Amino acid sequence: MHNSSDQFYKYLANIILDFFSKSSLEGGERYRFFMEEKGAIKSLYNEIYDLAKHKVNPFTYKHPKGAEPYQTYSISFSGQKVIVVVAEENVSENFIVTLRNEVAAQKDDFDGASLLVLYGVRLDSIDKGSEDLSKAGMPLNLGYLRQQLSSQIKHDKTLKAHEKEILDFALDKMEQALAISSYSIFDYSGIVSTLNKGKINIEDYQELGLFPHKELETISDSAILKRKIELNNHRFEEIEHIFKHGDSSSDLDRLLTENGVKVLNDCPGNEWKLTDFGKIDEWVEKRKEDTPMKFIGDPPYDCTLPEVNVFGRADGHTKAQ
Numbered sequence: 001m002h003n004s005s006d007q008f009y010k011y012l013a014n015i016i017l018d019f020f021s022k023s024s025l026e027g028g029e030r031y032r033f034f035m036e037e038k039g040a041i042k043s044l045y046n047e048i049y050d051l052a053k054h055k056v057n058p059f060t061y062k063h064p065k066g067a068e069p070y071q072t073y074s075i076s077f078s079g080q081k082v083i084v085v086v087a088e089e090n091v092s093e094n095f096i097v098t099l100r101n102e103v104a105a106q107k108d109d110f111d112g113a114s115l116l117v118l119y120g121v122r123l124d125s126i127d128k129g130s131e132d133l134s135k136a137g138m139p140l141n142l143g144y145l146r147q148q149l150s151s152q153i154k155h156d157k158t159l160k161a162h163e164k165e166i167l168d169f170a171l172d173k174m175e176q177a178l179a180i181s182s183y184s185i186f187d188y189s190g191i192v193s194t195l196n197k198g199k200i201n202i203e204d205y206q207e208l209g210l211f212p213h214k215e216l217e218t219i220s221d222s223a224i225l226k227r228k229i230e231l232n233n234h235r236f237e238e239i240e241h242i243f244k245h246g247d248s249s250s251d252l253d254r255l256l257t258e259n260g261v262k263v264l265n266d267c268p269g270n271e272w273k274l275t276d277f278g279k280i281d282e283w284v285e286k287r288k289e290d291t292p293m294k295f296i297g298d299p300p301y302d303c304t305l306p307e308v309n310v311f312g313r314a315d316g317h318t319k320a321q
Contacts, residue, residue: 005043007196008189012140013047016116017075019139025080028106029114030130033140034122037186041118045086049073059083061109063098070095080112087119087126097125104129134185142185146171149191158198162216165225166200167191170208173233202274209233211277232277235284239264243272256283257290 055076062069074081103115133140190207202212242251252261260283264272
């Protein structure tokens with residue numbers, strides 16, 4: 001997960017730097033980008049610095065009423081500079097507003113400067129008077145990112161056919177979820193990581209909501225691939241829900257064979273997610289073949305023991321019940 005996140009910060013940093021390099025900056029432009037995940041903005045701030053080292057300069061600002069000067073960096077783009085600020089605990093909202101206003105005024109050290117504010121807590125004063133890099137038409141908009149990733153998957157020369165199908169499925173799943181719930185830009189990190197590596201490793205499948213499935217490599221029919229990937233995702237989410245919110249030692253019994261339940265529960269931590277879907281599917285199908293207990297006669301069922309009357313009542317009268 002850590003490496004996946006590192007690659008994702010690099011991906012985002014490259015998008016931001018590319019945006020500024022292609023923009024006709026005149027000075028006074030103010031941009032912002034919000035990421036709620038803990039530690040994300042500082043990691044992105046550092047990644048931008050590392051990628052732009054050759055055109056980075058230190059930038060210091062001393063507020064007239066401040067005790068210590070504020071230090072950050074600026075990046076040069078065709079004679080203009082973009083000051084990058086990360087809104088951390090030691091940087092107040094009022095100070096960010098002051099920097100924004102100084103950039104708008106274009107005087108002294110702020111002459112010819114633009115501003116990028118990275119922040120992790122929603123602040124109305126920061127949202128006002130600046131352009132959001134994640135809004136429609138901007139480079140970090142979720143819809144735009146999806147289009148770019150879809151194009152990258154399609155034209156990738158390294159990924160195998162089943163890996164492309166998996167990534168397309170993951171993108172489609174996110175688009176569906178986006179229509180009914182809020183989605184984080186970090187939900188794309190697994191896809192970005194895979195594109196950077198040019199392959200899907202066994203440990204990557206869980207980030208895409210799937211079990212590893214060796215059989216997919218042997219399937220060339222796109223329709224069959226899609227069906228198997230959809231079923232894999234359905235089973236993964238079903239089993240993950242049980243592990244998170246139920247009792248895996250008993251609740252898995254309705255889905256898997258006794259051996260399957262034992263194997264998954266014996267896995268340390270989340271290592272059950274590394275189980276090949278071929279085994280999961282085998283356990284599911286065998287569980288369906290198990291003969292359910294049958295009640296004989298008409299309900300309520302009279303189960304009379306010596307000196308004891310016991311009545312059994314089923315939930316219904318189908319085999320499953």
